[in-house]
Amino acid sequence: MSWTTICSLSDINPNAGVCALLGEEQVAIFKVNGQIYAIGNKDPFSNANVLSRGIVGSLNDTLAVASPLYKQHFNLETGICLEDETVSVPCYQVRTEGDLIQIAI
Amino acid sequence: MSDKKHLIVVGNGPVGHQFLESIAASGKAGDYHITVIGEEPRHAYDRVHLTAWFETREAASLNMVADGFYEEHQITAIANEKVEGINRADKIISTDKGNTYQYDTLVLATGSFPFVPPVPGHERDNCFVYRTIEDLEAITAASKDAKVGAVIGGGLLGLEAAKAIKDLGLETHVIEFAPRLMAVQVDDGGGALLRKKIEDLGVKVHTQKNTQNIGDGETAKHKLSFADGAELETDILVFSAGIRPQDALARQSELEIGERGGIVINDNCQTSDPDIYAIGECALWGGRIYGLIAPGWDMARAAADHVLGGAEGKTFTGADMSTKLKLMGVDVASIGDAHANTPGAKCYTFIDEQAEVYKKIVVSESGEHLLGAVLVGDAEDYGNLLQFALNKITLPEHPEAMILPNLDGSASVGLGVDALPDTAQICSCNNVSKGDLCAAVQGGATTVGDLKACTKAATTCGGCTALVGQVLNAELTKLGVEVNTDICEHFPYTRQEIYHLVRVGQIKSFEQLLEKHGKGHGCDICKPAAASILASCWNDYILQPEHAGLQDTNDRMLANMQKNGTYSVVPRMAGGEVTPDGLIAVGTVAKKYNLYTKITGGQRIDLFGATLDQLPLIWKELIDAGFETGHAYGKSLRTVKSCVGSTWCRYGVQDSVGAAIDIENRYKGLRSPHKLKMAVSGCTRECAEAQSKDVGVIATEKGWNLYVCGNGGMKPRHADLFASDIDTETLIKYVDRFLMFYVRTADRLQRTSVWLDNLEGGLDYLKKVIIEDSLGIAAELEAEMALVIDNYQCEWKTTIENEERVKQFRSFVNVDGGDKDIVFVQERGQIRPATEEEKARNEDLIAVA
Numbered sequence: 030m031s032w033t034t035i036c037s038l039s040d041i042n043p044n045a046g047v048c049a050l051l052g053e054e055q056v057a058i059f060k061v062n063g064q065i066y067a068i069g070n071k072d073p074f075s076n077a078n079v080l081s082r083g084i085v086g087s088l089n090d091t092l093a094v095a096s097p098l099y100k101q102h103f104n105l106e107t108g109i110c111l112e113d114e115t116v117s118v119p120c121y122q123v124r125t126e127g128d129l130i131q132i133a134i
Numbered sequence: 135m136s137d138k139k140h141l142i143v144v145g146n147g148p149v150g151h152q153f154l155e156s157i158a159a160s161g162k163a164g165d166y167h168i169t170v171i172g173e174e175p176r177h178a179y180d181r182v183h184l185t186a187w188f189e190t191r192e193a194a195s196l197n198m199v200a201d202g203f204y205e206e207h208q209i210t211a212i213a214n215e216k217v218e219g220i221n222r223a224d225k226i227i228s229t230d231k232g233n234t235y236q237y238d239t240l241v242l243a244t245g246s247f248p249f250v251p252p253v254p255g256h257e258r259d260n261c262f263v264y265r266t267i268e269d270l271e272a273i274t275a276a277s278k279d280a281k282v283g284a285v286i287g288g289g290l291l292g293l294e295a296a297k298a299i300k301d302l303g304l305e306t307h308v309i310e311f312a313p314r315l316m317a318v319q320v321d322d323g324g325g326a327l328l329r330k331k332i333e334d335l336g337v338k339v340h341t342q343k344n345t346q347n348i349g350d351g352e353t354a355k356h357k358l359s360f361a362d363g364a365e366l367e368t369d370i371l372v373f374s375a376g377i378r379p380q381d382a383l384a385r386q387s388e389l390e391i392g393e394r395g396g397i398v399i400n401d402n403c404q405t406s407d408p409d410i411y412a413i414g415e416c417a418l419w420g421g422r423i424y425g426l427i428a429p430g431w432d433m434a435r436a437a438a439d440h441v442l443g444g445a446e447g448k449t450f451t452g453a454d455m456s457t458k459l460k461l462m463g464v465d466v467a468s469i470g471d472a473h474a475n476t477p478g479a480k481c482y483t484f485i486d487e488q489a490e491v492y493k494k495i496v497v498s499e500s501g502e503h504l505l506g507a508v509l510v511g512d513a514e515d516y517g518n519l520l521q522f523a524l525n526k527i528t529l530p531e532h533p534e535a536m537i538l539p540n541l542d543g544s545a546s547v548g549l550g551v552d553a554l555p556d557t558a559q560i561c562s563c564n565n566v567s568k569g570d571l572c573a574a575v576q577g578g579a580t581t582v583g584d585l586k587a588c589t590k591a592a593t594t595c596g597g598c599t600a601l602v603g604q605v606l607n608a609e610l611t612k613l614g615v616e617v618n619t620d621i622c623e624h625f626p627y628t629r630q631e632i633y634h635l636v637r638v639g640q641i642k643s644f645e646q647l648l649e650k651h652g653k654g655h656g657c658d659i660c661k662p663a664a665a666s667i668l669a670s671c672w673n674d675y676i677l678q679p680e681h682a683g684l685q686d687t688n689d690r691m692l693a694n695m696q697k698n699g700t701y702s703v704v705p706r707m708a709g710g711e712v713t714p715d716g717l718i719a720v721g722t723v724a725k726k727y728n729l730y731t732k733i734t735g736g737q738r739i740d741l742f743g744a745t746l747d748q749l750p751l752i753w754k755e756l757i758d759a760g761f762e763t764g765h766a767y768g769k770s771l772r773t774v775k776s777c778v779g780s781t782w783c784r785y786g787v788q789d790s791v792g793a794a795i796d797i798e799n800r801y802k803g804l805r806s807p808h809k810l811k812m813a814v815s816g817c818t819r820e821c822a823e824a825q826s827k828d829v830g831v832i833a834t835e836k837g838w839n840l841y842v843c844g845n846g847g848m849k850p851r852h853a854d855l856f857a858s859d860i861d862t863e864t865l866i867k868y869v870d871r872f873l874m875f876y877v878r879t880a881d882r883l884q885r886t887s888v889w890l891d892n893l894e895g896g897l898d899y900l901k902k903v904i905i906e907d908s909l910g911i912a913a914e915l916e917a918e919m920a921l922v923i924d925n926y927q928c929e930w931k932t933t934i935e936n937e938e939r940v941k942q943f944r945s946f947v948n949v950d951g952g953d954k955d956i957v958f959v960q961e962r963g964q965i966r967p968a969t970e971e972e973k974a975r976n977e978d979l980i981a982v983a
């Protein structure tokens with residue numbers, strides 16, 4: 030496992046996300062109250078790469094992002110869909126090194 | 135086939151039609167051969183709203199017969215044919231066209247005709263009555279060469295006719311025999327105020343005038359001579375001196391007739407011949423003619439039930455004649471014993487000369503019951519008072535409190551709706567009882583809008599809307615349904631309350647709002663709602679870092695996300711106007727970025743298939759070509775559609791394109807609870823379909839008619855006429871106030887149509903707030919709108935001028951390039967997203983990255 034630097038903390042708007050390309054994989058990275066989370070960018074319900082553009086928030090204390098297309102929610106910590114637990118997106122380890130955001134691959 | 139019975143209805147007015155609807159609703163229409171024969175050239179139309187014909191001058195707007203109604207229920211509907219005789223022995227009727235029809239059951243719904251007093255000269259040219267669409271057409275035609283109009287009769291219909299004549303631009307006189315206007319419904323005090331209000335509108339009122347002769351005039355066509363020696367000259371004369379039951383057929387066939395006319399009926403609405411029924415204004419029950427629509431409909435329902443075998447046991451046993459109406463913009467209501475004729479009755483009267491309000495209640499000798507009431511200038515208490523009178527509810531100790539203004543702001547003394555029995559009729563137009571409403575609530579209705587849809591309550595005159603709302607709330611509370619109106623788990627408030635908190639607390643960001651009034655992290659419900667409210671209040675740039683993450687899908691990237699994650703781009707073309715150069719520029723951009731191009735329903739051009747990283751590039755080129763954002767992505771003003779209007783169209787009476795462009799430029803960028811659509815038509819032909827918009831404007835010869843709260847889409851709603859013949863300045867003033875009031879008070883994602891349907895007090899209340907400024911907030915609303923307009927910016931211009939913002943449109947934060955998964959195929963000469971199968975086949979795919 031190695032850590033790859035993606036961008037700096039200031040590249041992400043507060044309580045919003047961006048998309049990173051790692052090889053062929055698209056990863057959605059979110060910054061919520063200064064904490065960083067990373068899950069797959071592909072929305073399994075539409076097969077479009079859009080989750081990084083969703084609204085983040087909490088539902089019953091679970092941090093989640095809402096798909097901008099059909100509005101299903103995905104747990105930011107596990108990638109599991111809140112409306113249908115049989116559906117999930119990949120989930121990535123992230124850390125911050127000073128001002129930098131790094132992902133484990 | 136042949137054993138089906140023949141059911142014939144004579145007269146296709148509102149009541150005859152209600153009879154057919156009741157038969158149809160029973161599902162048994164197929165058991166009969168049904169024929170309806172009407173003398174007028176068209177099928178049933180809404181005579182109650184006859185005067186509304188002037189708004190459109192189209193007969194179709196008053197039509198009462200739903201499309202396909204006759205076909206669906208196999209009813210033969212014949213217009214333009216008059217029934218002239220009934221042969222009761224052979225059960226045959228004959229008509230003026232020489233046709234005969236066999237009946238088993240006959241229903242007479244022949245209504246009434248206007249009484250024209252036999253004054254010498256009454257048959258002269260340019261003398262009219264006010265009853266049918268043809269009458270209105272004739273009056274309108276005659277008004278073209280006329281300067282003065284007079285109405286004989288100062289009753290309810292006379293005043294309506296006077297309004298019409300006034301609106302046609304003539305000097306208007308009302309001539310009344312009695313000492314006051316509306317002598318039947320109101321007392322002297324109310325009549326005096328009504329007279330003042332009507333005279334203030336520029337109508338001259340002459341009471342105690344007995345017209346004795348109509349002859350040639352000197353300055354006008356006719357000269358009226360009165361018994362007291364006075365004279366009046368007028369070009370047009372309208373008789374509105376009462377109505378008489380149309381009972382000619384009954385007389386000819388020797389059915390029992392009342393002393394002063396009217397076909398005598400029993401509780402089942404049968405005449406003296408049990409196979410012949412009579413309903414509506416031609417019928418006489420209990421020695422009375424009922425000249426109102428609600429009793430007529432009750433008769434129709436009772437007769438239909440009896441014809442079908444009486445399964446529901448409906449009968450007609452009289453009706454209450456209380457009325458509430460608006461005459462020339464003046465609210466007038468009369469309940470029960472308005473003249474205190476009951477022995478021992480006592481009155482309480484309240485007169486406010488400043489606000490021009492007159493209210494009187496008549497109570498029983500013991501002070502226990504309400505017997506009657508008269509309201510002029512403010513009829514808001516009508517619903518409440520009527521319930522007290524109809525249900526004999528015990529009055530409070532100080533009944534005068536019911537009509538006194540509540541100056542300290544405490545709730546007015548109304549009745550708890552709990553006091554009403556289930557049988558209490560709440561909506562008299564559509565005969566909906568409290569029990570019906572409660573049943574609907576138990577069946578799942580939770581809003582006034584739901585109740586209107588499933589019970590029809592409050593959908594005709596709207597006088598009962600407030601009461602319907604009270605019954606709803608009481609019943610919901612009783613059912614223990616907790617009506618949770620919180621916007622989401624993060625804020626224990628409704629959208630309105632949050633709006634208020636933001637504005638009053640000068641809150642400028644979601645973080646502040648959450649910290650002060652919410653909990654948790656927010657979600658995709660409250661964040662976009664807050665973003666919209668913040669924008670409505672302060673109109674900041676929505677992609678400022680602290681706002682960006684709040685924005686809903688489309689606002690987030692200032693473009694509309696489509697199913698494959700690409701976007702569509704819509705430049706503003708105010709009023710649907712675009713220059714050839716503009717068109718070429720748009721075409722050039724579309725071609726360069728290979729975008730799918732389509733004309734929208736809002737008269738502009740939509741460019742599809744742009745990827746995230748292309749958006750700023752595309753907008754740079756569009757802005758350089760002189761375009762600005764069209765806000766197609768926002769819950770905000772979309773377009774103001776227009777027809778070409780007087781500039782090109784040979785029918786146009788105003789410059790509708792110019793007006794549409796001004797309106798669109800004024801309100802562009804206004805964020806609201808939901809999207810807003812508007813339109814301006816250049817004449818009543820209404821080619822811009824303004825009546826299906828949130829704000830619709832239709833040109834008239836004198837200015838504009840303003841319509842509000844229409845909707846197309848999933849639940850179409852015809853817009854309501856809000857103000858007539860107003861000038862451009864007034865139009866803008868009303869629209870400013872209207873929009874801001876909607877922004878203030880609507881729920882999240884509530885279109886204006888649903889908002890109005892749920893607004894307590896309905897259209898009348900809205901008019902009071904906007905036109906009369908009853909809440910005293912008009913200046914505030916206008917100032918708030920001015921702030922929004924002053925802070926307008928083209929969001930795309932602001933975006934492309936700022937490098938940091940443009941960065942947000944990169945597909946990837948760590949590398950350049952676009953999304954390889956976005957692929958298109960070619961169809962009809964343009965791109966479209968590839969389907970999953972096409973992607974799998976991997977043939978002829980067009981990639982953008």
Ligand SMILES: Cc1cc2nc3c(=O)[nH]c(=O)nc-3n(C[C@H](O)[C@H](O)[C@H](O)COP(=O)(O)OP(=O)(O)OC[C@H]3O[C@@H](n4cnc5c(N)ncnc54)[C@H](O)[C@@H]3O)c2cc1C
Nearest residue numbers: 145147148149172173181216217244245246414415426427
């Ligand atoms: C301007 C105006 C405003 C009004 N406002 C109100 C209001 O605010 N509230 C309210 O409650 N009421 C109001 N009314 C009264 C209301 O319109 C009537 O109560 C209602 O129209 C009665 O319906 P009807 O079907 O009984 O009669 P009508 O509407 O008169 O219909 C009878 C039909 O039968 C036809 N007919 C008659 N004889 C024959 C024949 N021999 N053969 C074939 N056809 C025949 C007639 O041509 C007519 O079309 C208003 C009326 C007018 C004119």
Ligand code: SF4
Nearest residue numbers: 777783786816817821
């Ligand atoms: S609404 Fe009137 S002015 Fe406009 S195009 Fe139609 S006919 Fe012409």
Ligand code: SF4
Nearest residue numbers: 696697734735847848
């Ligand atoms: S009608 Fe349906 S398919 Fe058509 S644009 Fe609207 S939402 Fe999409």
